[in-house]
Every structure is written in C-alpha cells, then in structure tokens.
Amino acid sequence: MRNKRIPPVEGFFRKNSVLSGLMVISPIIVCGNTVINALALIYAFSAITFLSVMAGSFVPKKLPYGIKIIIYAILGALAYIPVKEAAEMFFPGVIDRIGVYFMLLAVNSLITVQSEVKFYKMPKGKMMLSLLCHILGFDAVLLIISAIREVLAYGTFCGRIVDSDILISGIGMPFGGFIILGIACGIYRYIAPSGKNTDDFGGDSDVFDY
Amino acid sequence: MFLITELVALLASNLILTQALGTSTLFIAAGSKKNLLWTAITISVFTTLGAFGACLVDSLLPEGMYDFRLLFYVLIIGILYILLLTVLYFADRRDFSTTRKYVHVSAFNCAVMGTLFTLSDRADTNMLDYIYAGAEAGTGFIFAAFVFTAAFSRVNSKDVPASFRGFPASLVYLGIISMAIYALN
DSSP, rough: OOSSOOOOOGTTTOOOTTTTTOSSSSSHHHHTHHHHHHHHHHHHHHHHHHHHHHTTTTTTSSSHHHHHHHHHHHHHHHHHHHHHHHHHSSSSTEEEHHHHHHHHGOOOOOOIIIHHGGGSSSSHHHHHHHHHHHHHHHHHHHHHHHHHHHHHHOOOOEEEEEEOOOOGEEEEEESHHHHHHHHHHHHHHHHHHTOOOGGOGGGGGGGOOO | HHHHHHHHHHHOOOOHHHHHHHHHHHHHTTSSSSHHHHHHHHHHHHHHHHHHHHHHHHSSSSSSGGHHHHHHHHHHHHHHHHHHHHHHHOOOSTTHHHHHHHHHHHHHSSHHHHHHHHHHSSSSSSSHHHHHHHHHHHHHHHHHHHHHHHHHHTTTTTTTTTGGGTHHHHHHHHHHHHHHHHHOO
16 A cells, blocks of 8 residues: 555545545546535435444454455445435435436445555544545535536526526536546646656555555 | 447447446556456456346345345345455466456446446346346446557656646546547437
C-alpha cells in the first residue's frame, strides 16, 4: 500500500475518493445530474458505507482476504435494506429514478476494497475520522458536480428555475457526466498539492498489492 | 450486414460506455495491457456464470422480498469468487499469486454487480437469455477495454497538460466515445 502515513483528514481533499482515486464514479456520472438525486445518493452512500465499514471492523483479521471481502459485501447488502426503506420516505420517487445505482452503492469500493487496504490498518478512532472524511469528500464532490450539471443542463437548481442563458442538455446525460467529471478531476489535480504526478494517486489499484 | 447489426447492438448495450458501469475497474486495470485483458476476461466469466445464479434468484425470489435481491446477488458472486480462486489454485499453484489478483479486482464491482441488476431488464425469464445477456455484458467490457487501450498512450502522453494527463483525459475520452454511442441509440 502506498502512502502509509496519510493524515486521516486527507480523505476529504488530497486523497479524495472520487477525484484522486476515481472510486464510486458510476453513480456520479449517470445519476449526479440534479441536486435532488445527489442528496438521495449522499444519504444512501454515507449511511451504508459508514455502517458497513464500522461493522466490518469487528470481522476477525485472521480470516483469508477473499472471505473477508465477501463478509464486507454481505454487510453492505444488509445495511442497504433499512437504508432503502428510509430513503423511500425521505426521497419519494427519486429512488426509482436512481435505479440500480442505489443498490450498487452497497458494494462500493470503500466497503469492498479500501476497508481492507486502508481503514482496518488504522486504530479505531483514526479509522472513523478517516472514513468520515472520505465520505464527506465523496458527498462534497457529488453535490458540486450535480449542482453544476443541473444548472447547465436543465437551467434549474434543486428543481427551481434559475436565470441561465445557456442550456446544454447533453451535460445531463451519462456522456456529459464523463466529460464534466474529467474536467473536474483535471482542475482538482491543478489545485491539489503534488497532484500533478499521476503516480501520487492511489485508488482501488491497491488491490493488486494483495 | 448481420455482423454490423450485431456490432451496433453490442455497442448500444455496452454497460461501460452507456451506463458507466465498471469504469473504475477499467482504470484500475489500465496500467498494463496484460492486467486489462485478464481483468476483462475474469469479469466476463463472472457476468456469464453470475447470470445463471441471477436467473435463479429472479425466478425464485417472491415479489415482496425485492430488497433482498442485492443480498442474494452478493452471495452468488461470493460463491463464484471462492470457486474461481479454488480452480485457479489447483490449476496452477505457481502463478496463483498473480492470477488471484484478477479475481480480487473483478468480483465485487459495478461491472459485475451492475450487469446482474440489469439482466432482468435485458433478458426474458429463461436461463439461456440470462446467460447470453451476461456473456454479452462481459464481451462489452472487453470491447470497452480494447477501445480504452487504443487511446491509453495518447491520454498519458507528455503532450497532454500534466493536470489532465491520465485519468482526467481518459474520462473525457470515454465521454466522447459514449456520446458517439448515444447517437447510435
């Protein structure tokens, strides 16, 4: 694993899961086109990931890697059930629009890959702080990208019409998501310290160390 | 004409380029052509064999238990995960430390899990349709890997500004390919 001594708060910006590691990008590309969708995804991602990773920290470390990964995925699938029940009350109609991406959040990389290669190597307190920072980092990126896409594609913000001179409907489509995320990733690398060297960026490729 | 129609159908149903499923995995494996090829093949094995289990779950699971579908899909992939690791171990113990990585990276990701979730929309209720749709999704991943490999050296070239080199340029490239495929639809 690279960069073993990473301060736990770096998951929010310098080691952002989305912009640095390109993890959990499918829901952002396809469903991150309105703020309402983003809020539903943020709720589901945060709740499922936090519950699963915390529960997974009690799994015996001596088990083989493959067995542990299966247990983490099962924990994610179990956490998904009550989270979805609650989401149907908080975000009626949105869950159907998000479709399979809502379920896919339950087997996201933070649960099935990063938990083992990163979080469970830390003491509990530090792990919780790091996990929260990674979750907040994902939430912030999703919210910002969704807001930009909603304004540019539909001329609305949270469903309310805003004064927008140019509408580019393609930005709301998956290909628009690819392009906007690519541009956001480039800007992030320009701003982030030591972000210009692609070797500095980790992500799920850590799994090849196993 | 038949081949062209099939190629267009394969492109239009490509889960990476139309639904961004498995994009992260594509980037993980893109570091080397060998990794990319073997990851794509392993994902195809997972989607094809997983389709068999998905068909059983979809036909046997009562309607009121729809939320448990994810749990059963995870169990199916978990069983396949262990089976594949076991087969690889007994097939070639010397290279097991290398080959197991492809299984680790391919098991629980959006490409495989997303395929299982979309199968019920793409296939009729019979088993053969499911397996065909699973194999088609896997082939789509191999195709997307091939398309991505074609531009890999260019998006990582020194001609691309440092901030956009690698992942960012790759995302924009996939976006442009995805736009072309959207036009095909």
